[in-house]
Amino acid sequence: MFGRNKKDQFGEILNEMTANLSEAASYFSSFSPEKLEDITVFSETINNYESQGDRLVYKMIVELNDTFITPIEREDLLELTNRIDDVLDSMEKAALSFEICHLSKFNDVITSMAAEISGACESICEAVELMFHKKLKDINALSKKIKAHESACDALYRKALLDLFQDEEDPIRLIRYKTVYENLEEIANFCEDVSKTLNSIVMKNA
Template sequence: MVFNRKKDKFAALLEKIAGNLKESADYFADYKLGNKEDTKIFADKMKEYENMGDSLVHQVITELNNSFITPIEREDIWALSMSMDDVLDGMEHTAGLFEMYAIVKADEFMYQFVDAIRNCAIEIEKSIPLIFTKKLPEIRPLAIKIKDYESTCDEVHREAMTHLFAVETDPIRLIKYKEVYEHMEEIADNCQAVANTLESIVMKNA
């Protein structure tokens, strides 16, 4: 008879956080806005994903407080869960800006941002199981990809801001779009923070 080894509880929780992040990033990237009501649906759904993420992070913290032994350093488990949560918080906040500012049509720069953010989430989801199956060398290339996508967002941000200040004549609209661009770049920065945490875990446990 073959017995399957039970998955470590921290591995299971972190994989759930990464899976929820990937699912939310897909929704964030794919949802099509058309009117004011759409922005509320968008913001409400992202809030649901964010609430789920918060619940999972709370479970991680509870398990850390109740565990004497962890598969990797408890500080790294905490940092990884929080950095992934920061990405999701950023998406939820940005979705709220679309509703608050009644932005009913995404532009080409926003689509480039969300495509890169989605790709970051894909690499993050791939990375988490590798930590707990001792395939640490395979994490490094994924972390590099995440950083490459973040660099892409830096370029998109510069192009978006240059274009915005060159063509926008409505100061209120300029302020709205500027804030959205800045928050989208911040989401990418948070993805890079996840990559940095992953690399730190690899270095400590290699």
């Protein structure tokens, strides 16, 4: 398992990845657009975070190819890397959908779902840091937090769809908001996938 005294480059890359993810999620949840042009800036900023994530994925793959012995199974390192990248990719997709759907303001549902996603990403960042310090037992508690955020996001999503189909009479607006809500729910699902991968690594290395 990871240890700083061994100058473990894999742990450093994972920490960079999750720090980038958490920062992107924090920006995502705190952004409050006032006009349509703001959404373009928002989408471009999230795209920059995603591009940085891609660079770190590439860096991880290079390290895996250049290293004979890894601190944990290389398949697990690659799996965790890809699952973290999935969260950022889905975040970029959601941000782009705001721009495509011409949403100039975020309603309470979007704000609440984004806050849950940000909380999940913070827990992912903390869990990877714990793994880096060999504190495996504490990772399970954070995995439960990630699941709780995903469940809360799922509940918001279900209620939002029920309200949308009951109250919205404009079919174009219905499609726009349905698309956005689905993309936000997808981010939360990918966060849960990260927690499952973390749990699997803990089980193998406990």
